[in-house]
Amino acid sequence: xxxxxxxxxxxxxxxxxxxxxxxxxxxxxxxxxxxxxxxxxxxxxxxxxxxxxxxxxxxxxxxxxxxxxxxxxxxxxxxxxxxxxxxxxxxxxxxxxxxxxxxxxxxxxxxxxxxxxxxxxxxxxxxxxxxxxxxxxxxxxxxxxxxxxxxxxxxxxxxxxxxxxxxxxxxxxxxxxxxxxxxxxxxxxxxxxxxxxxxxxxxxxxxxxxxxxxxxxxxxxxxxxxxxxxxxxxxxxxxxxxxxxxxxxxxxxxxxxxxxxxxxxxxxxxxxxxxxxxxxxxxxxxxxxxxxxxxxxxxxxxxxxxxxxxxx
Ligand code: F6P
Numbered sequence: 001x002x003x004x005x006x007x008x009x010x011x012x013x014x015x016x017x018x019x020x021x022x023x024x025x026x027x028x029x030x031x032x033x034x035x036x037x038x039x040x041x042x043x044x045x046x047x048x049x050x051x052x053x054x055x056x057x058x059x060x061x062x063x064x065x066x067x068x069x070x071x072x073x074x075x076x077x078x079x080x081x082x083x084x085x086x087x088x089x090x091x092x093x094x095x096x097x098x099x100x101x102x103x104x105x106x107x108x109x110x111x112x113x114x115x116x117x118x119x120x121x122x123x124x125x126x127x128x129x130x131x132x133x134x135x136x137x138x139x140x141x142x143x144x145x146x147x148x149x150x151x152x153x154x155x156x157x158x159x160x161x162x163x164x165x166x167x168x169x170x171x172x173x174x175x176x177x178x179x180x181x182x183x184x185x186x187x188x189x190x191x192x193x194x195x196x197x198x199x200x201x202x203x204x205x206x207x208x209x210x211x212x213x214x215x216x217x218x219x220x221x222x223x224x225x226x227x228x229x230x231x232x233x234x235x236x237x238x239x240x241x242x243x244x245x246x247x248x249x250x251x252x253x254x255x256x257x258x259x260x261x262x263x264x265x266x267x268x269x270x271x272x273x274x275x276x277x278x279x280x281x282x283x284x285x286x287x288x289x290x291x292x293x294x295x296x297x298x299x300x301x302x303x304x305x306x307x308x309x310x311x312x
Contacts, residue, residue: 012178013178013179014169014176014177014178014179015032015033015036015158015160015169015176015177015178015179016029016033018167018169018179018182019032019033019160019162022162022164022165022167023164024146024162027084027105027106028084028105028106028131028145028146028162030082030084031079031082031084031085031106031108031131032131032146032148032160032162034078034079034082035075035078035079035108035129035148036148036150036158036160036169036177037078038074038075038078038127039127039150039152039156039158039171040156040171040175041074042070042071042074042075042112042113042127042150042152043150043152043156043171045067045070045071045074046067046113046119046125046152049066049067049119060290067113067116067119068092068112068113068116069092071112071113071127072090072092072093072110072112072113074112075088075090075110075112075127076088076090076097076099079099079108080099080100083100083104084100084104084105084106085099085100085104085106085107085108086098086099086100086101086102086103086104086105086106086107087099087100087107087108087136088107088108088110089107089108089109089110089136089257089258089289090109090110090111090112090258091110091111091112091114091255091258091259092112095289096136096289105133106131106132106133106145107131107132107133107134107135107136107143108129108130108131108132109129109130109131109132109136109257109258109261109262110127110128110129110130110258111127111128111255111258111259112127113125113126113127114126114127114128114225114226114227114259115223115224115225115226115227115228117224118223118224118225123153123223123224123225123228124151124152124153124154124223124225124227124228124231125151125152125153125225125227125228126149126150126151126152126225126226126227126228126231127149127150127152127227128147128149128226128227128258128259128262128263129147129148129149129262130144130146130147130257130258130261130262130265131144131145131146131147131148132144132145133145136257136286136289137285137286137287138285138286139282139283139284139285139286140256140261140264140265140281140282140283140284140286141280141282141283144261144262144265144282145162145163146160146161146162146163146265147160147161147261147262147263147265147266148160148161148262148266149227149230149231149262149263149266150227151227151228151231153228155170155171156170156171157169157170157171157180157231158170158171158177159184159231159234159266160266161265161266161269161270163269164269165182165183165184165269165270166183166184166234166266166267166269166270167179167181167182167183167184168180168181168184168234168235184234184235184237184270185237185270185271186233186234186237186238186267186270186271186272186298186299186300187237187238187299188238188299188300188301189238189299189300189301189302190218190233190236190237190238190239190240190298190299190301190302191217191218191219191236191238191239192218192219192220192221192232192233192236192238192239192240193210193213193218193219193220193221193239193240193241193242193302194220194221194222194223194229194232194233194239194240194241194242195210195220195222195242195244196222196241196242196243196244196252196253196254197243197244197246197252197253198246201246201247201248201249202244202246202247203244203245203246203247203310205309205310205312206242206244206245206309206310208309209305209306209309209310212305212309213240213302213305218239218240221239226241226243226254226259226263229241230263230266230267230297233267233272233297233298233299234266234267234270237299238272238298238299238302239298239299239302240296240297240298240299240302240303240306241295241296241297241298242294242295242296242297242306243294243295244277244294244295244296245277245294249292250294251291251292251293251294252292252293252294252295253292254292254293254295255290255291255292256281256284256286256291256292256293257286257289257290257291260274260281260293260295260297261281261282261286263297264280264281264282264295264297265282267297267298268282271300272297272298272299272300272303273296273297273298273299273300273303273304274295274296274297274298274303275295275296275297275303275306275307276293276294276295276296277294277296277306277307277310277311278307278310278311281293281295281297
């Protein structure tokens with residue numbers, strides 16, 4: 001628990017106060033706060049949307065909900081006016097956008113509304129943010145200073161890490177993000193697994209690994225939304241999410257900058273691991289904005305076990 005807090009006051013600690021206690025530098029604190037506020041606007045738009053499809057495709061050929069575009073615009077505009085962000089890279093845009101004067105300290109990556117195709121089913125979806133201090137074309141370990149994600153489900157929750165643990169906040173009825181868990185720590189080993197991709201497309205070694213998890217009694221928990229699937233690993237204190245290399249797509253499906261690096265940053269801060277089967281996600285060099293990678297992320301035992309199967 002951060003200095004100055006005790007059990008009695010813990011439940012009323014809001015995000016701003018927590019970041020101040022957490023020692024997050026002023027500009028970064030303001031930036032994280034502003035992004036968290038955008039989450040409230042996005043959630044309002046989700047409620048208003050009534051599940052309407054926009055009928056156009058994004059650069060990956062996926063059908064987009066208008067909500068994706070709206071969320072991206074809201075986020076970009078807010079960041080543009082923050083005065084802290086020089087560049088904005090979004091999964092919804094082809095290129096990195098310069099939104100500052102060039103003197104600002106941070107570069108922000110966003111998947112503004114991940115899993116938006118789940119809106120019609122009323123499953124949870126989310127926003128994923130990475131905050132970098134240097135160029136994006138480096139490895140996350142050198143460039144990232146913070147990451148956060150917001151879940152839009154029965155509750156709106158936000159987990160952030162600025163490099164000193166991972167902390168969860170829940171949006172309360174007054175519209176405040178209130179601390180619900182501080183310094184979340186995963187156990188060394190969990191009991192759930194979320195395997196992406198089709199079994200017929202998996203490599204032999206990945207298939208053997210998943211079979212071993214099933215034999216060990218791991219329970220299948222896959223929603224099709226990266227944010228809630230990672231969130232359950234964190235909140236249940238362990239387990240594994242994977243979207244592996246596929247026979248026809250050796251780099252898997254998920255994008256390093258927008259999805260994998262931020263989640264790897266948070267999971268590592270919660271005591272877990274994230275690799276591509278061999279190398280830590282945060283040690284992978286980024287060379288293109290749309291770079292993808294296989295991922296094994298969660299508690300240490302399962303991620304290490306994946307490495308053993310994949311590298312035999
Ligand atoms: O990247 C978009 C996404 O919807 C993720 O949120 C999710 O983990 C993954 O794709 C699901 O992919 P699939 O539909 O192949 O299971």
